[in-house]
Amino acid sequence: MRFQLSEEQRALRAGMRELLVRRFDGDVLRAAVAEPRLDRALWRELGAAGFFALRVPEADGGVGLGLPETVLAFEEAGRALLPGPLVATHLAAGTVPGAAEGETVVTDVDGGGLVEWLEEADVVRGDAAAAVPLKSVDPLTPLHRVPGAHGGAADPVAVLLTAAEQLGTATRACELAVQHAGTREQFGQPIGAFQAVKHLCAQLLVRAETARAAVYAAAVTGDPMDIAAARLLADEAAERGARDCLQVHGGMGFTWECEVHLLLKRAWVRARRSGGGAESEESLAAGLLA
Amino acid sequence: MDLAYTPEEEEFRARLREWLAKALPGLPPQPSPEDWPGRRAYDLGWQRMLYDAGYAHVHWDASPTTRLIFLEETETAGAPYVGAGFVGLLHAGPTIAAEGTAGQRDRWLPPILRGEEVWCQGFSEPEAGSDLAALRTRAHRDGDDYVVTGSKIWTSHAEVADWCELLVRTDPKAPKHRGITWLAMPMSAPGVVVRPLRTLAGSAEFAEVFLDEVRVPVANRVGDENDGWRVTMVTLSFERGTAFVGEVVACRRVLGELARTARDNGRWDDPVLRRRLGRLNADFRALWRLTQWNVSEAEANGGVPGVGGSVFKLGYSHARQELYDTAAEVLGPESLDLERPWVLDRLSSLSYTIAAGTSQIQRNIVAERILGLPKGR
Ligand SMILES: Cc1cc2nc3c(=O)[nH]c(=O)nc-3n(C[C@H](O)[C@H](O)[C@H](O)COP(=O)(O)OP(=O)(O)OC[C@H]3O[C@@H](n4cnc5c(N)ncnc54)[C@H](O)[C@@H]3O)c2cc1C
DSSP, rough: OSSSSOHHHHHHHHHHHHHHHHSSOOHHHHHHHHHHHOOHHHHHHHHHHHHHHTSGGGGTOOOOOOOOHHHHHHHHHHHHOOOOOOOHHHHHHTTTTTTTTSSSSEEOTTTSSSETTTOSSSESSSOTTTTTEEEEEEEETTEOOOOOOOOOOOOOOHHHHHHHHHHHHHHHHHHHHHHHHHOOTTTTEEGGGHHHHHHHHHHHHHHHHHHHHHHHHHHHOOHHHHHHHHHHHHHHHHHHHHHHHHHHHGGGGGSSSSSSHHHHHHHHHHHHHHHHHHHOOOOOOHHHHO | OOOOHHHHHHHHHEEEEEHHHHHHGGOOOOOOOTTTHHHHHHHHHHHHHHHHOOOOGTTTTTTHHHHHHHHHHHHHTOOOOOOGGHHIIIIIIHHHHSOOOOHHHHHHHHHHHOOOOOOOEEOBBBBSSSSSSGGGEEEEEEEEEEEEEEEEEEEGGGGSSEEEEEEEEEESSSOOTTTTEEEEETTTTTTTEEEEETTTTOOOOOOEEEEEEEEEGGGGGSTTTHHHHHHHHHHHHHHHHTTTHHHHHHHHHHHHHHHHHHHHGGGOOOHHHHHHHHHHHHHHHHHHHHHHHHHHHHHHHTTOOOOOOHHHHHHHHHHHHHHHHHHHHHHHHGGOOOTSHHHHHHHHHHHTTTTOOHHHHHHHHHHIIIIIOOOOO
């Protein structure tokens, strides 16, 4: 059992992280808030790097890798808070022309009736004819709602990739909290020396690492119960993590300038996608009797 | 990243499974929780069976993955718990295996494996619990012996133990962490007095141990004099890192039983309870994956578990309490009846966020040693 990243997987993750640091760091993220558009050039760059075609077989012009590698790439996207209908486009690669290359932006009508990035997408999967715009809580995820829409059971891969994005965001929340706790001083010492703050940070890590083990394992097994568990824990790691990170930042955490609110809002948006919350708890409960 | 086992490991699993299927039905019934001598005999008898069948070695000689398979299979099959063997098999033994001399390994390890000797852990003291390095029990050299005086507390299994992994202060003038020594003390030595303490679950699970001029041969020292803190860190890494692995499997079994009980008594129809059970399923699956992750890391790093054990212990001790609280929801009014299954487990689960380092202490460890936050008040 080598339940650790292989050299190739480490390299893939490092490459993805490097691309995103270069093209979508914290400054770009905050600038994007002022002007929320889908960056088509970046989208094509992701396509060129193989992000959308990771699981498309080599014979069909894809990268020919598996779910574990895809999860690592989506974790990095989640860590950078990369906006856009990443999961839907990834799932469309190989079937919708141009999706694999990042030329075509694909979105879908989620089981919960929400559509992300409807106006910027080239292709919409599902019936979005009756879609009405929402004033999205997340400035970097425009949303529409399709009244009465109820998709069938959620696609397990979509559920897992959402979990991977959440894991990345949880990791970012932990990093930001620890960084702030180590530098911000009060009462003559870094706030991270105070246990109340230290323990918030420790719990951030505990939730993120537990979610990581669950997400990676689900990527290896592809088992629906593993995927449901991964999603449940990753949603919580991201939501609670962002909230605790905000607390560690104090008043600054409550400002628009500080990026922490973007983590929380994105975590909320993703948590609403189908296959999370009550849905995963119910299927995990049913699994106990199986 | 894979969860695949080698053909040798799978073969080990299959052989063990087959042996368990034959061995378990013939076991005598478990003694009552209050009958400590009976429990000692029972637990050691089981260890002896494992030894005779060639499985006792897994705790030290086998790879971490093989040990994981052993714990997974024995728990899944519902085999007896290590019980009185806990300290010897799961952390004193591994410490001696890692830090002891060849002579010490020959003297102490085989009897643990054969189920002949029980160990206890004399670390905590009345004035030194979380602040373990504040311990005061003194030892001074007299010829070939250390002469030990002081007292220990919360010593699990002390009543039935043959040996104690004992921390003593050998240099009172040195800084707190520097003057400590790790000794193996025979519990039968003159001057050792054990006074059982009653736990909130009603049992005499642990005890106070009074030490009055107890002579312990210098040859029983593991590691150097005054280097005991470093040896202690090895012991604690086993205690926190791997000692609870089998229990996660046991909890998953209990969770399945809970779900079936809820289905049978109608509580399953309550969506709040059902979702709580589903949530626990996620927690224990994830904790099992985290265990596999830690084992895989240990395998890559020479076998001694890392601080990842603290992350695991934090999640596990809380999930275990949540499990038995949920059991109380399933049982309803019967959860107040000590004769019902899970009620005593609920009471004993309360110790999990305290024993082997409280959750607050584990969070300090995670924050300072993993996240690198400054030490402070
Ligand atoms: C069932 C059981 C079995 C045990 N078996 C053994 C055994 O076999 N051998 C052995 O040596 N010991 C054993 N122990 C002892 C156990 O290791 C200690 O109880 C534990 O380390 C806590 O120490 P304490 O009881 O002195 O509590 P204290 O240290 O007094 O702690 C009291 C409270 O203060 C908090 N606290 C203390 N210091 C800090 C800090 N720095 N930051 C934040 N909070 C803090 C703690 O978290 C706790 O909530 C056992 C305990 C139990 C419950």
